[in-house]
Amino acid sequence: MKMEDxxxxxxxxxxxxxPTMFDQHLSAQHKAIKPRVLKDKDGADFWLFEGRRAGNIGLNAVxxxxxxEYGCEPISFDQMRxxxxxxxxxxxxxxxxxILSSLNFPSVVRFDGELFHHFNDMGNALILLRAYNDxxxxxxxxxxxxxNIPNAIIPYWDIDATVAEIKRVVAKGCHAISFSDNPSLRGQPSIHDAHWDPLWKVCAENNVIINIHIGSGAAAPHASMDSPIDAWIVTMPISIVNSAADWLYLKALQKYPTLKIALSEGGIGWIPYFIERADFTYRHHKAWTYTDFGKKMPSEVFREHFLTCFIEDDFGLRNLDAIGEDNVAYECDYPHSDTVWPDSASMLLESVKHLSREQIDKVTHGNALRIYNFDAFGMMGGRENCTAAALRKLAGHVSTEAVSYGGPAPLAPGETRRVVTSGDITKMFDHVRNADGRIEVEDLVEPAE
Structure with a gap:
């Protein structure tokens, strides 16, 4: 295959x-609750929600x-591309x-919109969440x-409001929501509780896929503060494996054959063993655990209901038959440090060269556009306008040269170069923001430029 294909x-x-996010999406009566971007005395831009300072504006936007400088943390808009x-x-x-099409997750309001769950006034939280979606x-x-493929956040502190919001965004053409990979860690019922039955039902009936992003509940643990940060980076994508196992046993997957779950930013190389282990567990232990997958094996359920994605995952692509070629998609992870921008097209082409044309089309775009109900070809006036080659021709004026943006770094200025640890990164983020991201504003602030 060539770039032209x-x-x-x-x-x-x-x-x-x-900073303009809420400007056009709040009624006159709600302008008083509009969050705004301010700049502190150290030059950091930050959002103010409900009189409290939210976390860093551009987590890992490097x-x-x-x-x-990949280890630096941008604290202002001018420190980001x-x-x-x-x-x-x-x-x-x-x-x-x-890149033809992209599905995006939030940053400051968090991947699953969790920031709104901590409001004092939940009525205002719902108003602002809806404004975000608009x-x-x-x-x-x-x-x-x-x-850009729409991806809504939901007010899952209120199941009735959640169902209503999903129906509202579906009417606007959105068929994806972002949800916690483990809502019990957000103070909500587990996914196995009947509380969520209306959520599964409305998603299945409206062809809405549920995105569960790594770190939206169960985070990758640091082995110790002395551990090289590389150890954490290695395990970060596959940290979703525990949540994936939990979701695999969701009874709603048997009740709703069309219900889809996306393991966002989770990689694919670990999946062959994961589903093999799930099948072994079912055969070996169901006599005493009483788990029932009906007439199917767990691996079949996984292939029917889960979408997975990869950036650079040669092992996974070599074992595509074990994973299932109809439930694998590509991810770019722009603007985070795992992205290979601006070289995604050339690197992806190299990764999939051993696959058939049909398989390449599926994993590079076909599965994604189908599962997210997104007619990119129609909106772009035909396939010929959608190829990597056609798009890159439009970007001849775009500079892709790497530059220095500055910002807080994991090692102190002048410190002897050494291996960066989990403790270094933790301290850097503590310096940038409070650990819980909700800092009371006491310093004088001024509007950001």
Missing amino acids: LIIASVDDHIVEP VGRMRE KGSWDIHARIEDMNANG WHIDEWCGSYPGR
């Missing part, structure tokens, strides 16, 4: 929310930096990378039809 849809990218937060610049960066669907996705 390759089409790429990414099912895992991220937005750094721009795309476009020199590799030596503009495509991180500006939709017009994002489209240019997608073109430069050969901005995301109408502005971020609506500005360039065919380019």
Whole structure:
């Protein structure tokens, strides 16, 4: 396959929310509760929600930096590549990378919208969550039809409001929601509780896929504060394995054959053993655990209901038959440190060269566009406008040269170079924000430029 044939849809990218996010999506009576971006005396831009300072605006938004700065944490918009937060610049960066379509997760409101769950006034939380979804669907996705796949957040502290919001965003053309991989860690019932039955039902009936992103409940643990941070980075994607096992036993998957779950940013190489182990466990232990998958094996259920994704995963692609070629998609992870921007197209082409044309089309874009009910070809005026080669031709003016943006670093200025540890990264984030991301604002602040 050549660039002229390759089409790429990414099912895992991220937005750094721009300061104008709420400007057009709150009624006059609600303007008083509008969150805003301020700048503190140290030059850090931050969002103010309900009078409290939210966490860092651009968690790990290091795309476009020199590799030596991948460990730095941007604290202001001018320390990030503009495509991180500006939709017009994002489209240019997608073109430069050969990416047709992209599904994006939030940053400051957290992957599953958890920030709103901690409001004092839950009525205001719902108003702002709906405003976020309107901005995301109408502005971020609506500005360039065919380019960004809508992904709504839900008020899952209230199941009735959740069902209503899903129906509302479906009417706006959104068929994806972001949910916690383990809501019990958010103070909510487990996914096995009947409390969530209305959620599964509304998603199945409206062809809405449930995205569970790594770190949206169960986070990858640090072995120790002395451990090299590399050890944590290695295990971060596959940290979703425990949640994946839990979701595999969700009874709703038997009740609703069309219900789909996406393991966002989880990789694929671990899946062959995972589903093999699930089948062994079922055969070997069901006599005493009383687990019942009906006439199917767990591996069959996984292939029917789960979407997985990869950035660079040669082992997984070599074992595509074990995973299932109909439930694998590509992810770019822009603007986070795992992204290979601006080289996604060329690296992906190399990764899939051993596959058939049909398989390549499935894992590079076909599965994603089908499962997310997203007609990118129709919105873009035909397949010929959607190839990596066609898009890259539009980006001849876009600079992809790595630059220095600065920002807090894991090692102190002048400190002797050594292996960066989990403790170093933890301290850096503690410096940038409170551990829980909810800092009372006491310093004088001024509007960000």
